[in-house]
Amino acid sequence: MAFANPTLAAASCPIRRKELGLLDEGGDDSPNPFAAHFAGLFIELHSQGLIAVPAPADLDPGLHALIQESASKRGDPFVAALGIEGLGTLWLFKLAWARLYGVLMVEVFGQVEAELIGSDSVFNTLMRETFASVGLADSWDRLIGVSRDTALRAGAELAAGH
Incomplete structure (x- = not known):
């Protein structure tokens, strides 16, 4: 449901966007909680100056216009926050x-061999590319370790019934 159509996800997975710093008290629930969380991470990285952000002038003019128009129509949380x-x-x-x-x-749709998916090669390559695109390539090893430790801790807590 984290990746479902936002209209469908809103009915079954509401989360308060204010908890992510995207809305003030009393704001509307996010239609897609995972996207809101993921967006919150990018906003936090931007706010702390930790990512290499392209300037609007560096974006393709057509892309810049589309993003700007889209953001103004929907009250995008990025524009609200940044x-x-x-x-x-x-x-x-x-x-x-x-x-x-x-x-x-x-x-999910079996478009890549199960062995390739099982090896995490596709996911890891795409996530490394994402880290590189935001200027965090040097942080990959450290952050993948944090991610694994968090997953192990969460799994242990679930197993212990917490």
């Missing part, structure tokens, strides 16, 4: 989201 200067971060987020969504969909 202003128009956040368009480069919005673009990086959309690219990362497409990579993540794409790799999951080819796995």
Whole structure:
């Protein structure tokens, strides 16, 4: 459901966007909780100056216009949180989201050999490309370790009944 149509996901997986710093108290529930969480990570990385953000002038003019128009129509959380200067971060987020969504969909629909998926090679390659696209290539090994430790800890807590 994390990747479902936002209209369908809203009915079954509501989460408060304010918890991610995307809306004030009393704001609407996010239609896609995982996307909101993922967006919150990009906003936080941008706010801390940890990612290499392309300037709006560095984006293709047509792309820049589409993103700007899209953001203004929907009250995009990136624009709300970062202003128009956040368009480069919005673009990086959309690219990362497409990579993540794409790799999951080819796995779900069996478009890549099970052995290749089981090896994590496709996922890891796409995530490394995502890290490189935001200027975090040097952090991959450290952050993959944090991710594995978190997953192991969560698994242990589930097994212990917490």
